Structure formats: C-alpha cells, structure tokens
Amino acid sequence: MIRKPLRIFRSDALYAEPAFVKPMNNKRSLFQTFVTPFGDIPASAAMIAGAILWIAVLGAWAVATYGGYVRDMFLPVPDAVVRRAITLAADGSLFVHMWSSIKVVLLGFLVSAAISVPLGLYMGTYRIVQAALEPMVNFIRYLPVTSLVPLFILWIGIGIEQRITVIFFGTFFSQLVMIADEARAVSRDLVNASYTLGTKRSEAVWHVIFPAALPGIINTLRVTMGWAWTYLVVAELVAANSGLGFISLKAMRGFQVDTIFLAIVLIGLLGLISDLFFRYLRRRLAPWAV
Amino acid sequence: MSKAKGSLSVNGVSLVYSAGEKSVLALDGISFEVRPNEFTVIVGPSGCGKSSLLYIAAGLTDATSGHIHTGGQMVTGPGADRGMVFQAYTLFPWLTVRNNVGYGLKRKGIAAAERQKVVDYYLGEVGLAAFADHYPKQLSGGMMQRVAIARALANDPDILLMDEPFGALDSQTRHTMQRLLLRVWEHAQKTVAFVTHDIDEAILLGDRVIVMTARPGKVKADIRIDIPRPRDPEIVLEPEFIAIKRRIINELRDEIDETH
Numbered sequence: 001m002i003r004k005p006l007r008i009f010r011s012d013a014l015y016a017e018p019a020f021v022k023p024m025n026n027k028r029s030l031f032q033t034f035v036t037p038f039g040d041i042p043a044s045a046a047m048i049a050g051a052i053l054w055i056a057v058l059g060a061w062a063v064a065t066y067g068g069y070v071r072d073m074f075l076p077v078p079d080a081v082v083r084r085a086i087t088l089a090a091d092g093s094l095f096v097h098m099w100s101s102i103k104v105v106l107l108g109f110l111v112s113a114a115i116s117v118p119l120g121l122y123m124g125t126y127r128i129v130q131a132a133l134e135p136m137v138n139f140i141r142y143l144p145v146t147s148l149v150p151l152f153i154l155w156i157g158i159g160i161e162q163r164i165t166v167i168f169f170g171t172f173f174s175q176l177v178m179i180a181d182e183a184r185a186v187s188r189d190l191v192n193a194s195y196t197l198g199t200k201r202s203e204a205v206w207h208v209i210f211p212a213a214l215p216g217i218i219n220t221l222r223v224t225m226g227w228a229w230t231y232l233v234v235a236e237l238v239a240a241n242s243g244l245g246f247i248s249l250k251a252m253r254g255f256q257v258d259t260i261f262l263a264i265v266l267i268g269l270l271g272l273i274s275d276l277f278f279r280y281l282r283r284r285l286a287p288w289a290v
Numbered sequence: 291m292s293k294a295k296g297s298l299s300v301n302g303v304s305l306v307y308s309a310g311e312k313s314v315l316a317l318d319g320i321s322f323e324v325r326p327n328e329f330t331v332i333v334g335p336s337g338c339g340k341s342s343l344l345y346i347a348a349g350l351t352d353a354t355s356g357h358i359h360t361g362g363q364m365v366t367g368p369g370a371d372r373g374m375v376f377q378a379y380t381l382f383p384w385l386t387v388r389n390n391v392g393y394g395l396k397r398k399g400i401a402a403a404e405r406q407k408v409v410d411y412y413l414g415e416v417g418l419a420a421f422a423d424h425y426p427k428q429l430s431g432g433m434m435q436r437v438a439i440a441r442a443l444a445n446d447p448d449i450l451l452m453d454e455p456f457g458a459l460d461s462q463t464r465h466t467m468q469r470l471l472l473r474v475w476e477h478a479q480k481t482v483a484f485v486t487h488d489i490d491e492a493i494l495l496g497d498r499v500i501v502m503t504a505r506p507g508k509v510k511a512d513i514r515i516d517i518p519r520p521r522d523p524e525i526v527l528e529p530e531f532i533a534i535k536r537r538i539i540n541e542l543r544d545e546i547d548e549t550h
Contacts, residue, residue, distance in 0.1 A: 189378045190380055192368075192376070192380070193374065195348075196348055196447075196451075197370060197373070197397060197442075198369070198397040198398055287425075288385075289383065
C-alpha cells in the first residue's frame with residue numbers, strides 16, 4: 001500500500017516572506033505617497049515637514065517682535081530670551097532652578113510608577129483587586145489636582161514634599177488604570193500556553209502578563225511623564241521657592257517676560273528629553289515590540 | 291482505566307456553559323481511551339465541542355461532570371505533563387525562538403547547558419535552527435507553529451494536545467506541516483490528541499479517528515486507520531484512503547445537515 005519512503009523535509013521551502021518586509025515602490029510620485037493612508041514617506045520629507053512648522057512659528061515670533069508689532073513687555077525679542085539664558089546660566093541660578101524642578105518631577109513620578117506598575121498589574125490580572133480599587137480610583141482620578149493643593153499645603157506645608165505630592169496625585173491614579181488596562185489586554189492564549197508549559201497560576205502575572213504588557217506599560221509611563229511636567233508648574237506656581245515654575249511666577253511680578261519664555265522653553269525641552277528617554281527605554285527593554 | 295504513562299482516558303465528560311439566560315450542553319457524556327504513543331484525531335462539525343474537550347484534558351477548562359485521567363492521574367488543572375499546541379499563535383513575543391522553546395525547561399529549573407542541547411535538537415527537528423535568535427514577529431505563520439510544536443515537545447510532555455494547529459495556515463504550508471509533524475512524532479513517540487475539521491488531515495496523521503456529533507458533542511464513530519507508517523502524503527489518492535474518507539464523510543454528513 002505505502003511504498004515510497006517519507007521525503008526528507010526541506011525547511012527552506014517554507015521560508016515565507018516575513019510580514020515586516022516592505023516592498024520597494026518607486027512607481028508612485030512623492031505627492032501620491034503623502035496622500036496615501038499609512039503610506040511611508042522618506043526620512044528627509046519627514047524632517048522637512050516637521051521643520052516647516054517650527055520655522056513658521058519662530059519666524060512669526062521674530063516678525064512680530066523685531067517688526068515692532070507687539071510691545072516687548074508682552075512678547076520678548078528672541079535674542080532677549082537667549083541673553084537671559086546666558087545671564088542666568090553664568091551665575092548658576094538657571095541650573096539650580098532646573099535641578100529643583102527635575103528633582104520634583106522625577107521623585108513624584110518614580111514614587112508613582114513604583115506603586116502603579118505592580119499594583120496596576122495585579123489590578124488588571126485579578127478581578128478581585130480591580131473590584132476593590134476601581135470605584136475609589138476612578139473617583140479620585142477625576143478630581144482636579146489643583147483643588148487638592150490647598151489641602152496639601154495645609155497638611156504638608158510648602159516644602160518639596162508638597163510639590164512631589166501634587167505630581168504623585170496628578171499621575172498615579174490614571175497611571176494605575178492605564179497599566180491595569182494593558183495587563184487586562186494580554187492574550188488569554190499566551191497565559192494558557194504558559195500553563196501547559198508548567199507555569200503556575202501564581203507565576204503568570206510576573207512571567208507572562210508583565211513581559212507581555214511591558215511595551216504598553218513603558219508607553220503609559222511615557223505619556224504620564226508629560227502630565228508630571230504639567231503638574232510641576234501647578235505645584236511651583238502655588239508654593240515654591242525654587243524651580244522653573246517659581247522663576248516664571250517671580251518674573252511675571254517683575255515684568256521679565258523673557259524669563260517666562262525661557263522657563264517655558266526649558267520645561268518643553270526637559271519634557272522632550274524625557275519623552276526621548278522613554279522611547280529609548282522601549283527600544284532597549286522591548287526590542288521585540290518595536 | 292490504564293495507568294500507563296502517556297495513556298489518556300476520558301470518562302463520561304460533559305460540559306455545560308451558560309450563554310446569557312440559558313445554558314448550552316456542549317459535550318454530552320464523552321468516553322474513550324487512548325493508548326500510550328497512539329495518535330488520536332478528533333473530527334467533528336464546528337461547534338461540536340472538540341476543542342473544549344482538548345481544553346478539559348489540558349486542565350484549562352473544567353468539565354461539568356465526568357473525569358479525564360492521564361497516566362492514571364485525574365486532571366485537576368493544567369500541567370507540564372500535557373503539552374499543547376494552539377490554533378492561535380501563542381509564542382511569547384518577548385522571547386527569541388530559542389528562549390520560547392526553552393521556556394518550559396527553564397520553568398522546571400533545567401540548567402542552561404542541558405536546556406541548550408534540548409532546544410537545539412528540537413529546533414533542528416522543525417528545521418528552524420537558523421532562526422534561533424529571531425523574535426516570533428519575524429517569522430511566518432507556519433514557522434511560528436513549528437516553533438510552537440518544538441516548544442511543546444522540548445518540555446517532554448507525556449501527552450501532546452493539538453487544537454487545530456494548522457487551521458490558520460494556507461494549504462501548501464499545512465501539507466508541509468503535516469509531513470513535518472509525522473516525522474517529528476515518529477521520532478518523539480508521544481501520545482497525541484489532535485483536533486481538526488480537515489478529514490484528509492485526520493486520516494493522514496491518525497492511528498485512529500474519533501468522529502463527534504454536532505452539538506451536544508457525543509462520540510459518533512471511532513475508526514482505526516490501519517494505513518502503515520511512515521505515510522506519504524500521496525496516500526490521499528489511494529483507494530484505501532478514499533474508502534476511509536467516504537466512511538467519515540458519511541458519518542459527518544447527517545451531523546452537518548442538522549446544523550446548517
């Protein structure tokens with residue numbers, strides 16, 4: 001009945017083209033690729049497109065100020081901001097204030113993340129933890145943090161602890177809910193597969209759900225880091241004696257609009273750096289998901 | 291009931307699940323015995339509960355009544371003694387191919403050097419040694435299922451449960467995978483319970499084909515496939531093969547008519 005021996009399996013025959021390979025496509029014009037949904041564009045085009053808006057905004061600023069259309073009491077000339085940066089850097093106060101702000105943001109954010117990552121994982125994994133936490137967390141999540149600031153000042157004072165508390169309250173509860181969502185979205189099939197390979201129920205949360213959710217967790221941290229910078233200014237405007245928000249408020253009283261601009265630019269830059277850091281972290285810790 | 295390692299006995303397994311207000315009887319008193327190293331294929335119309343039966347054997351779903359024993363031990367939950375290959379792609383995306391295959395061994399606390407040997411052997415068996423350091427997303431669907439088979443076998447389970455593992459693959463790849471599975475199984479000598487709706491696949495692979503009825507799933511026929519091994523895929527053209535196929539189609543016809 002069966003005569004032929006089994007043929008030797010040629011694995012090469014199966015080497016399909018992996019899904020991530022993109023075809024070279026020179027047939028479309030550059031404009032066509034711009035108007036194609038999800039179409040890829042050359043790196044140079046991406047850089048130029050991004051630069052145009054910057055040049056437009058900076059150009060409008062230069063025209064409005066150098067052209068004398070706006071009084072420099074309200075809008076400083078660009079070089080005044082640069083000169084202010086040099087003056088403050090020369091006497092070292094710029095770095096004192098920057099470091100003061102960075103310290104507050106980092107401490108508030110790290111304390112928040114240190115709790116929200118493990119707790120969020122448990123909340124997303126175990127229904128009972130979710131059921132216990134969610135009603136309260138969702139209530140606090142929608143409280144404006146600013147409304148709590150007077151309370152914090154009353155309880156904690158106006159030291160660094162107060163500012164850290166503001167950052168913590170501004171980020172923690174949303175962070176927790178978002179990380180729980182990431183954990184909950186992990187495929188049940190992955191967890192089932194891990195069971196059939198000998199993973200215990202108690203191990204699944206750290207051996208399967210955590211690594212599977214890690215790219216999403218890093219993304220959540222990246223997004224909430226932006227919120228931490230937002231709440232920094234809230235905290236420093238109300239009660240502080242150093243920091244970028246503090247010098248900004250002080251500058252307002254002295255009509256030093258160039259200092260206000262400098263503070264805004266620096267907070268923007270620091271936010272951008274933290275964003276780049278989290279992108280780097282994602283590439284390093286989750287190379288499989290990039 | 292057999293107590294031999296690798297034996298599988300299913301005794302009166304029923305499964306009821308609730309769908310909204312009403313409850314649905316999915317499996318109705320399934321019983322059969324699988325001998326060690328036997329390749330048993332379960333076919334049936336879609337929705338007959340054949341996958342659920344496999345999940346119950348794996349310990350991932352609890353039966354409403356009845357029991358499954360493997361090697362004389364009652365199944366009370368999942369365990370490494372029952373490996374499983376799923377229809378969905380279940381490779382761990384954060385691990386390389388090598389670490390996916392070595393995952394179960396690592397959980398068991400096998401030393402790295404020993405693990406490496408086993409992993410290399412099974413990657414060779416499925417023809418993916420060159421892809422050891424790739425991540426799953428860099429592989430095609432067929433390659434991912436080959437890794438999944440290697441991962442299940444590397445863990446040295448007593449029983450291998452396979453839930454339509456080639457269901458998501460195109461027919462060319464599926465044929466290649468069937469040949470690969472036959473070859474790997476002949477080397478590994480494992481008890482296999484394999485669920486499919488593809489009758490050709492069932493006859494080509496199985497020592498025996500269990501045909502299930504439409505929901506509620508019951509055992510309708512239990513057909514021994516005496517085609518000698520090793521089997522060449524071209525046997526699908528032989529009269530003996532076609533005779534078995536006709537019989538299974540006849541068994542299934544009534545069931546499919548009832549559900550459509």
